[in-house]
Amino acid sequence: MIGEIGLAALWLAAALAVLQLSAGALSVWSGTDSEIAGLTRPAAILQGGLVAIAFGALLWVFAITDLSVKLVAMNSHTMKPLIFKLSGAWGNHEGSMLLWVTVMALAGGLIAAVERRLPERTMQATLAAQGFVALGFYAFLLLSSNPFERLAQPALEGLGLNPLLQDIGLALHPPTLYFGYVGLSVAFSFAVGALVTKQVTPDFARAMRPWILGAWIFLTLGIAAGSYWAYYELGWGGYWFWDPVENASLMPWLAATALLHSASVLASRDALRVWTIMLGVVAFSMSMLGTFLVRSGILTSVHAFAVDPERGSFILFLLALYIGGALLLFALRAGSISEGERFSVASREGALVVNNVMLSAILAVVLLGTLYPLLTEAFDIRVSVGPPYFNPVSAIFLFPMLAVMAVGPLLRWRRDRWVRVSRELALTAALAVAAVILLAVVFGMALLPLLGLSFALALGIASFLPLKGRRLTRVPLATWGMVIAHFGIAVSLFGMASESAFSEERLAALAEGQQTSVGPWQIRLDAVEPIAGPNWTALSGRLQASYKGGSAIEIQPQSRNFWAPPQQTTESVLVTRWNGQLYAVMGGEGLDGRWQVRLWWKPFVTFIWYGGLLIALGGAVALVGRVRTDLKRRIAQRKIAARRREEEALL
Template identity: 45%
Template sequence: MIVEGGHYALVLALALALIQSVVPLIGARINDPALMNVSRSTALAQFAFVLISFVALISLHVLSDFSVANVYENSHSLKPLIYKITGVWGNHEGSMLLWVFILALFGAMVALFGVNLPPSLRAHVLAVQGWIATAFYLFILLTSNPFLRIARPPIEGRDLNPVLQDPGLALHPPMLYLGYVGFSISFSFAIAALIEGRIDAAWARWVRPWTLMAWIFLTLGIAMGSYWAYYELGWGGWWFWDPVENASLMPWLAGTALLHSAVVMEKREALKIWTVLLAILTFSLSLLGTFLVRSGVLTSVHAFATDPTRGVFILIILCVFIGGSLTFYAWRAASLKQGGLFAPISREGALVLNNLLLTTACATVFVGTLYPLALEVLTGAKISVGAPFFNLTFAPLFVPLLVAVPFGPLLAWKRGDLPGAMQRLMMAGVVSLVTIAIVWAWQSGGAALAPFAIGLAVFVVLGAIVDIAERVKLFQASFNTSWHRAKGLPRSAWGTAFAHAGLGIALIGIVCESTWNIEHIATMRPNDTAQLGAYSVTFNGLRAQQGPNYREDIAAFTIRSDDRVVGTMTPSKRNFSTRGMATSEAALLTRGASQLYISLGAAEADGSITARIYYKPLVLLIWFGPILMAFGGMLSLSDRRLRVGAPKPARAKLGVPQPAE
């Protein structure tokens, strides 16, 4: 009954999506408020039915109903409850159901919180959401149905991929999808603006919160995925320039550019056409990521699909939405009015530079990711584009971007004072140069450019502090005055400062971990000791343990520093008999922002074991930086001026006082 109910709810959601994609457009065309309001009711009803379908699939996994093919292929009766639930999206069919669930969720949120949008704009936005939903409902029902039955149900399931049986899977895919799918709202606003032929500061004010929300989730999703790969896969790395990783990085770069472009459009009504294009491209890159991961084109722990029919179907969706939207943009963009003018040296100019560098970096990742696939399709030749290419093309683009980041907030709109901004950043520059000198004198090896990179990161962090200090007149006015100015400062200003500082902090972690990490790989017997910098690692022995659905060999290591025991680490090797697979469970010992990291290789009959031992200085800053960036985004999102509503000019006409900039 649960199976049929979940399947039928999905079919009803498809029917509602079809209604949502057609009726509101007719209503907007003939200016009928009743027909336009159909978009709200259908969006809410569609979400309700998708929720029923999603809960049904979760229930089937929790109950271990192996009469359902999806449950049989990806679950096991002895699997812990948390992995039964997270295993719902640890496979192709379930992950696509999660995709449409989040899509329906965002549509419902627009219906609920977009009540003050112009009726025609809201109708067009939700209609475009209906088009996207229709395509993916058809994809699921025709090629990836999670509710298919097995004629003769087996007694036991095949279990979930052991690599995915980790708490990180509970949050990483949903966070990532909230980012991917969240950009569909920006896309829908862009298409709606092209349909209506009108785009202004009000449009930017309405689209920014949705874009910011998606950007926050995508930032956290990427960071969480990076940390999961770091501790779960046992190789000790946090980024590999894998095509699946790149698939999430590309929309993040484009979405970051979109956020900054929308600021210019809201404040100065400039960059209108460019902002619409970025909204289209950002979601297009999200769709491309879905294609790369779900089509079977790539071989990856994330790539669940292997049926060519699925790949062709997703490719058709890509062609329709990406090709169709870009064609529509080329046809309608000329009818949009150009925005205001500004001097090259201005805050608008700094944001334009930001956009150019971010989109160029995105283009290099795009080429490096897709070129090997295109070459294989056209010529049959197989090549690998790895870290050297991306490091040599991506890093040089980010250096000028990081240099420019502290200047942007200190420049005035329309026409800025560059010498004045340089003067205010002088102390930050001096501290950065001192930092470079100290690191250069301290380092005992590694990349020659590492001190300069750390100095640049310090400059970015101090630049964010200078921005706030200038706004509150720190050391220029009395403490009480500065305190009151700080309390009255818009949350978006604080959010910008935190986000920029997070970027600098992440860079410090990346440089330190990449340059000065220590690695020791050895076969160790009980009581053997390895030395890593100031730490000694002693292997105490192995013990076996039976888990819920695996057998585990656990190694014990004692960690000493200056002959003082500072901790014990217990990495393990797990063997999943049902899947016939083994995983390495790394052990981490945190010392400040640095970590000791141990993962195990094969165990020998004499009790010895191969161990990979790392010391990773300041590695946690790599993930603390994105968390700080996401926190800054949340602060900005909480700013009442960024809530979906009428823009400042409309409020001014009503006589509502405006908050200070």
């Protein structure tokens, strides 16, 4: 019964999406004073509530392990812990798409309920575009990916969720990414609405900016969570493999970063109008492309959902429909939209444009490297594209971007002179050069880690220069957010470069009582013991780990065997210190009775994720600051309008 309620709610939501699209489009065509214009906002709000009911129904059937629902039988098991039963609701194709639609519908309802800054005609066009996007996903769910499909006979037991996905990191990773993707769908709808009405104004950018910033924050958290999950769960010792599905989440983040800066310029200085519209389309395009890659079945990845190509074709059709239509509209309307106010190259706007160009170039590099193997495979030519391509080619654009990132916040809006900031520039450049020389002489490291550490130091210092000479208590929250986010990028870069330059690896075959070392750690294997969990058994190694001859701590990496579904996994152990992590993985037993143990010492690797958290924190601080500023502006405008009405009444 619960499943049928969820399915009915989905059908009703789809009907409301049709109403939202129709009412919005007709009101734009005939005028916002028509009676039908009053239906658009209620349709969007009710739609959000109905889809929330549908997703709640899906969570319920997973929580009670209703094995008459096909999706539950295929992705859950009665012996699973509750948290993984619930995360199983979105750990599959159908459930993840319902989560996507749920977040999208709630976002559309929130826009309809609270957004009042834009002209009503633009809002109607925006809501119509959001309804159009949602309608395609409703059709996809209801016609090809019904999450509430019943089995003719209830299963005796479920097949269980992929053991690699039975992890708290993967319970959080997909929802955060979907919040990001959906935020970009909102930005896309705003862009389409502004194109339709040709009203690309600072108010448009202010309305869109919180959604972009929120999407960017969630994408940052999602990418960081996914990276850390891959790092500790897969047992490979790496945090980023340039896997196509990893790239599918990185590309929207790159586009969203460029869009965020462009929208900020438009909101503050009424410039970069066409840039902002175009990036709004590109950012959502990357989200749709990522959805296609993950769900089309053309990729083999631990991250991908293996589904039939027909569903991939459906998503490809939606991608062509949404993005092709938006690009056609852009081509027809862009010529009638000016770029707004002019500015000098030596200005903050100029620096942001340069950074956007660099971000776009990196996006193109990642896009090409991701799609090229897929294109060649269509001609039976197998090509592998990995770090030897991505790292150096991306670095060509990354390091100039970091240099501009250090300088840009010091420049004034509109027009400035390089001489005014020459002192700060000279100091930052001197520190970077000194770091290069010192690291090259002392460590003799490779070029990319050398540049990474040097730029991390320079950017870390330059991040705080915008606070120079200012009373910290009077610095706007948006500025604090920028400082924190830029410093977070420096911290992450420092962690990446340190991990690349200083990591040590040791693969040892140990009998009980034997020891080995890696970096400053001494490791002794005491025993290997069988243990059992709720839905798995394991061989657990008892290792004694001593840092620089100090007191030993016991760590227990495991080799697990799940029976629902049958699969073997490695459970690594991480020992974290302020200056790095010991990473231990337990292997199998050799013919000579010794056990394979793989060890890494990774100096400062945790700074990668500390930096990611700082980047997201900076975004959150900026979001609070922007929302507060916008609220104050709207309150002031209302007071002025009320005062004018009072004066007119007196006259």
